[in-house]
Amino acid sequence: MKIDVLSLFPKMFAPMQESIIGKAIERGALSFNVTDFRDYTTNKHNNVDDYPFGGGAGMLLTAQPIFDAIASIKERDETQSAGHVILLDPAGAKFDHQVAERLAKHDHLTFICGHYEGYDERIKTLVDEELSLGDYVLTGGELGAMVMIDATVRFLPDVLGNRESASGDSFQDGLLEYPQYTRPADFRGMRVPDVLISGNHQKIADWRLKESLKKTYLRRPDLLENRQLTKEERDLLDDIKTELAEE
Known part of the structure; x- marks a missing residue:
């Protein structure tokens, strides 16, 4: 370019x-x-x-x-x-x-x-x-x-070191990005969620989707109004609202 x-x-x-x-x-x-x-x-x-x-x-x-x-x-x-x-x-x-x-x-x-x-x-x-x-x-x-x-x-080929970096950004799919962690797994008593070190890729993907929905719902609910939610996402969002109401 x-x-x-x-x-x-x-x-x-x-x-x-x-x-x-x-x-x-x-x-x-x-x-x-x-x-x-x-x-x-x-x-x-x-x-x-x-x-x-x-x-x-x-x-x-x-x-x-x-x-x-x-x-x-x-x-x-x-x-x-x-x-x-x-x-x-x-x-x-x-x-x-x-x-x-x-x-x-x-x-x-x-x-x-x-x-x-x-x-x-x-x-x-x-x-x-x-x-x-x-x-x-x-x-x-x-x-x-x-x-x-x-x-x-950032969207140009070979500009970012990892081609998947841009595709996982906040707003890319209409949601804010899920929380992320790096080593050590336990830093001053603050532990990384167990699911992220479980090695179960499906559970990790499910957790990330739910956390993305939760962050978007709390911080940018307007983004959800403009997004066609799947049935899975609607169910997760209902769970999130219930959990937040119980806190």
């Missing part, structure tokens, strides 16, 4: 060179490039923003630097494309696990990070979709872009 980012603050993306993503870049599993779109302004004062027509508070990013920066990405690309272009915008659709999985199917993603009060609306003619992390406003799109990139590249 190729990832391009348009930003006024390229140095903010230094963490992208670390950890799992950094290793993926080193191995060539991921190409990552940040473009400072201020370099493309034709304004004699090197400005990338201006006052909004009609008045109002704040400044807007002007269209010209963004258009020319996107054009430069297309020129560098052998397919003459900027790929799937994403605008970071508080008014955009909410980013989540399913969106990350969908974005991972693209060969090339370009993120546009904004600042100031907003964008000249004509910039959106370059964009395939607008995304937001949630119902709040950040000082710029950089942090949002890093979160989206990190969540997305």
Whole structure:
């Protein structure tokens, strides 16, 4: 996958060179490039923003630097494309696990990070979709872009050390992930559940499903409303509710 980012603050993306993503870049599993779109302004004062027509508070990013920066990405690309272009915008659709999985199917993603009060609306003619992390406003799109990139590249082949890691994550199947433990089996009197060291794979699978349902019911019941539960899951959920009521 190729990832391009348009930003006024390229140095903010230094963490992208670390950890799992950094290793993926080193191995060539991921190409990552940040473009400072201020370099493309034709304004004699090197400005990338201006006052909004009609008045109002704040400044807007002007269209010209963004258009020319996107054009430069297309020129560098052998397919003459900027790929799937994403605008970071508080008014955009909410980013989540399913969106990350969908974005991972693209060969090339370009993120546009904004600042100031907003964008000249004509910039959106370059964009395939607008995304937001949630119902709040950040000082710029950089942090949002890093979160989206990190969540997305985890689905790429050979990025995670274990291919099953992503498939077992919370939200992957509409449930939160079950509790997990590692050695020692007894740490300061806190023991790992016996079922996990029983060697009985079916019982372990049953325990994990029930614990996933329990965690989701307690922490994110809204996820259960959007999930088609199997008969087994409905029965387990009834057991969980009964157990909790008896505590």
